[in-house]
Amino acid sequence: MSLLPVAEAQARLLALAAPLPVETVPLVDAVGRWTAGNVLALRDQPSRDLSAMDGYAIRYAERPGPWTVIGESAAGGGLDRPLGTGEAARIFTGAPVPDGADCVLVQEEAERAGDRLTMNGEGPRRVGGNIRPQGTDFKSETILIAEGRKIDGRHVALAGIGGHATVTVRRRPRVALISTGDELVPLGQPTPGANLPASNAPMLAALLAGRPAEVRDQGIVPDDLDRIAAAFRTAAAQADIIVTTGGVSVGDRDLVRPALEKAGARLDFWRVAMRPGKPLLAGTLDGAIVLGLPGNPVSSYVTACLFLLPLIAQLGGAADPLPRPRTVTLGAALPANGQRQDYLRARIENGLAFAPDGQDSAALMALAAADGLIVRPPHVPPAAIGESVEMLDLRDAGGH
Numbered sequence: 001m002s003l004l005p006v007a008e009a010q011a012r013l014l015a016l017a018a019p020l021p022v023e024t025v026p027l028v029d030a031v032g033r034w035t036a037g038n039v040l041a042l043r044d045q046p047s048r049d050l051s052a053m054d055g056y057a058i059r060y061a062e063r064p065g066p067w068t069v070i071g072e073s074a075a076g077g078g079l080d081r082p083l084g085t086g087e088a089a090r091i092f093t094g095a096p097v098p099d100g101a102d103c104v105l106v107q108e109e110a111e112r113a114g115d116r117l118t119m120n121g122e123g124p125r126r127v128g129g130n131i132r133p134q135g136t137d138f139k140s141e142t143i144l145i146a147e148g149r150k151i152d153g154r155h156v157a158l159a160g161i162g163g164h165a166t167v168t169v170r171r172r173p174r175v176a177l178i179s180t181g182d183e184l185v186p187l188g189q190p191t192p193g194a195n196l197p198a199s200n201a202p203m204l205a206a207l208l209a210g211r212p213a214e215v216r217d218q219g220i221v222p223d224d225l226d227r228i229a230a231a232f233r234t235a236a237a238q239a240d241i242i243v244t245t246g247g248v249s250v251g252d253r254d255l256v257r258p259a260l261e262k263a264g265a266r267l268d269f270w271r272v273a274m275r276p277g278k279p280l281l282a283g284t285l286d287g288a289i290v291l292g293l294p295g296n297p298v299s300s301y302v303t304a305c306l307f308l309l310p311l312i313a314q315l316g317g318a319a320d321p322l323p324r325p326r327t328v329t330l331g332a333a334l335p336a337n338g339q340r341q342d343y344l345r346a347r348i349e350n351g352l353a354f355a356p357d358g359q360d361s362a363a364l365m366a367l368a369a370a371d372g373l374i375v376r377p378p379h380v381p382p383a384a385i386g387e388s389v390e391m392l393d394l395r396d397a398g399g400h
């Protein structure tokens with residue numbers, strides 16, 4: 001099999017993923033998930049003409065007064081009768097404007113003595129001054145949040161004001177994590193000889209924390225065909241996504257691919273034209289989607305950002321599941337690139353992007369210090385200082 005271009009591999013992976021069934025949840029619980037349909041306003045906002053200021057409801061043509069104050073309109077309340085000629089009403093921010101009034105005189109520009117009110121200053125600039133007319137933010141039936149948008153606090157406010165307490169989203173995918181490798185020991189355990197803490201699964205769990213996924217770590221499985229195949233079958237019975245790390249390259253101990261076949265999976269692709277992350281593998285096993293990430297921690301992280309997060313977004317019904325790069329300006333030159341799309345760990349300093357040495361796919365120091373990944377397409381020529389390049393933000397990877 002030759003190396004698949006990154007965009008093609010992403011498209012093939014997402015094509016394996018149909019959005020999950022819907023569920024209706026309280027608005028706040030939907031944060032970070034994607035709307036499963038358009039969210040329509042159930043009411044006008046404002047529901048009627050409201051005052052934008054504390055002051056007096058008056059008739060514009062009657063400035064500068066005097067007026068007789070006949071009552072009060074407070075937020076949630078109102079005046080029990082329309083204003084007549086020469087009449088004004090005390091009014092507060094958010095309170096309904098009484099019939100007969102057409103603007104609000106702010107109290108800083110009002111002079112009041114008992115019931116007698118006069119204007120003291122410029123007053124409202126126009127008919128309708130200091131009034132928020134009914135339906136100016138939105139009218140009933142307006143699309144407040146389009147299908148497939150990621151919900152955040154702004155949408156909670158918008159849908160909430162629009163009359164909703166709940167929203168319909170997709171069920172969270174269940175993600176099973178399997179770490180493969182004879183050399184691995186759980187975090188914090190002794191590492192005699194060439195043993196190594198198994199940091200990939202905790203790293204992935206951390207990447208998914210706060211995102212819509214139910215993560216289950218199935219632990220470490222040694223490099224044994226039958227045991228990896230058995231782990232696959234256990235995972236397939238309870239997960240929507242099975243993520244393995246390690247064992248996807250070409251060594252004799254790289255058994256994830258044969259174990260998948262043994263478990264009865266269908267391989268969709270293996271090996272992508274990217275650095276890091278070349279040996280990435282994807283397939284399906286029963287109803288689950290299998291993503292085999294390379295064992296090198298940086299390769300694992302970068303492929304998770306570029307494939308696992310978009311997959312979760314796709315299953316969640318995101319309209320735009322792929323991460324969006326932004327343009328940055330280079331602070332140091334970059335060499336020409338080879339046949340694989342490069343994702344360089346980069347820092348932003350004084351507004352310029354630098355990709356320091358230490359780009360090895362096992363080098364966690366550079367990853368941990370990085371602000372983003374500079375994307376270098378295959379076969380691009382050298383890039384000079386001041387040139388624009390694309391960068392993926394590592395703080396917000398995937399699933400808009």
Ligand SMILES: Nc1nc2c(c(=O)[nH]1)N[C@H]1C(S)=C(S)[C@@H](COP(=O)(O)OP(=O)(O)OC[C@H]3O[C@@H](n4cnc5c(N)ncnc54)[C@H](O)[C@@H]3O)O[C@H]1N2
Nearest residue numbers: 179181197198199200246247248249254278294295296299
């Ligand atoms: N002859 C070739 N060798 C390699 C190729 C190749 O094309 N031809 N590809 C290289 C590339 S690129 C990568 S990336 C690695 C990925 O290999 P695997 O996915 O098979 O990973 P492993 O060999 O199992 O492990 C690689 C490395 O990562 C460490 N590791 C593994 N799991 C974990 C974990 N859970 N937490 C922390 N670290 C982990 C492991 O100890 C190894 O050091 O293959 C190249 N080789």
Ligand code: MOO
Nearest residue numbers: 276277278299361
């Ligand atoms: O693709 Mo590997 O991730 O270059 O080291």
